[in-house]
Amino acid sequence: MARHCSIILCAAVAALVALGLIMLTSTGAWVKGFGPYHFLQHQAFAVILGLVAAFFAARFPLELLRKLTPWLFIGICFLLVLCFVPGIGESQYGASRWIKIPLLSQFQPSEASKIVIVLAIAAWFARWQTEIHTFWRGFVIPGCIAGIPILLIACETDVGTALSLSVAVGAVLFCVGTRLIYTLPTAMLVMSGASWYIYHDPNRWARIVAWCDLDNPIYQLGFGMQQWRALLALGNGGPWGVGLGNGVEKFGTLTFAHMDFIFPVVGEELGLPVTLGVVLCFVMIALAGCGIALQSHSVFNRCVALGLTCVIVVPAMVNIGVTTALLPNDGLPLPFVSYGGTSLVFSLAAVGMLMGIHHRSHAQVIQDFPLTRRTRFALRL
Numbered sequence: 001m002a003r004h005c006s007i008i009l010c011a012a013v014a015a016l017v018a019l020g021l022i023m024l025t026s027t028g029a030w031v032k033g034f035g036p037y038h039f040l041q042h043q044a045f046a047v048i049l050g051l052v053a054a055f056f057a058a059r060f061p062l063e064l065l066r067k068l069t070p071w072l073f074i075g076i077c078f079l080l081v082l083c084f085v086p087g088i089g090e091s092q093y094g095a096s097r098w099i100k101i102p103l104l105s106q107f108q109p110s111e112a113s114k115i116v117i118v119l120a121i122a123a124w125f126a127r128w129q130t131e132i133h134t135f136w137r138g139f140v141i142p143g144c145i146a147g148i149p150i151l152l153i154a155c156e157t158d159v160g161t162a163l164s165l166s167v168a169v170g171a172v173l174f175c176v177g178t179r180l181i182y183t184l185p186t187a188m189l190v191m192s193g194a195s196w197y198i199y200h201d202p203n204r205w206a207r208i209v210a211w212c213d214l215d216n217p218i219y220q221l222g223f224g225m226q227q228w229r230a231l232l233a234l235g236n237g238g239p240w241g242v243g244l245g246n247g248v249e250k251f252g253t254l255t256f257a258h259m260d261f262i263f264p265v266v267g268e269e270l271g272l273p274v275t276l277g278v279v280l281c282f283v284m285i286a287l288a289g290c291g292i293a294l295q296s297h298s299v300f301n302r303c304v305a306l307g308l309t310c311v312i313v314v315p316a317m318v319n320i321g322v323t324t325a326l327l328p329n330d331g332l333p334l335p336f337v338s339y340g341g342t343s344l345v346f347s348l349a350a351v352g353m354l355m356g357i358h359h360r361s362h363a364q365v366i367q368d369f370p371l372t373r374r375t376r377f378a379l380r381l
Helices: 002-030 038-059 062-082 109-127 136-155 159-176 180-199 202-212 225-237 262-270 272-295 299-323 341-368
Strands: 089-092 095-101 105-107
Touching: 002 038, 002 262, 002 272, 002 341, 038 341, 062 109, 062 136, 062 299, 062 341, 095 109, 109 136, 109 159, 109 299, 109 341, 136 159, 136 180, 159 180, 159 299, 180 202, 225 262, 225 299, 262 272, 262 299, 272 299, 272 341, 299 341
Parallel strands: none
Antiparallel strands: 089 095, 095 105
16 A cells, blocks of 8 residues: 555545536535635636645755745745735634735635645754754744744634644644644643633633534524534435535525535435545545655655645644534534635645645655566576
């Protein structure tokens, strides 16, 4: 399987992107105020941009990218700060996650920050490999490197992205070898702080309360409406679905059916086999990404491969958990499937970087052992 990680990764991502375009054709036509193919056209354009980005990311020299990491980190922090600048930053649905760009309409810096944070941490650990187990250079400084953009994202009230990035960073620290005596207390402290913030935020705490009692008719018409209608959509679809385009929850009762809650529409129209196929695709991405990381011959490549895999798979786990009412409601899209140009472009770019890492690792093995594929014949006496 290790030699075919790239094929598995490409197959899973291609299936998810194709499914996303199909479901946007079904759901986007019923969004008020837009044309029937508005979202499909924008997503198709994002797919083209993402494929171009993936092509260049796969061929871009990682050592040069490692040298550019400090400038990329400064640039992404600057873009995150611009989200709070009046006239540049744009607020939607109570969150300041976007900035206005003339040619691209709007841009979400938090999606780009996922890749930059992974690169910054990987570059740091590659620089200080012998001091990974120390307190300052093995835990405090890399934690601060990741913490600055994550705090900026959290201040945008994009708590879901901030928490998913924290999980990805924690996974990289654990796999690199940072001592648990440092990471575990910090994780508990971060979770306590997040709980305190959610408890004192009326909107988010109301979502938690509604999630705990979705059978209550009061919550079904209020903060728990999305998750309740998502469960109805999955139940309406049954094992085999009602057929593509025949779903009823997308007609307005299930809000954001083309974005964060596209997974229940998949279950309603295409049934259990396709929803399980979506889960299987993300499992394949996780296995392929971990396989690419294990085959890497440098700390930098290994950290990048593991971090990019986490920033793709963790939001998918959260989105599926939210839409099936296993987790409280939060605004994370389903990678490759939900509508969102910035998310799709940078997710495909991350896949391209994984492909490049795998190709270089495989080429290195062939170069180190040039005779492994040659057949030798010897005369047995």
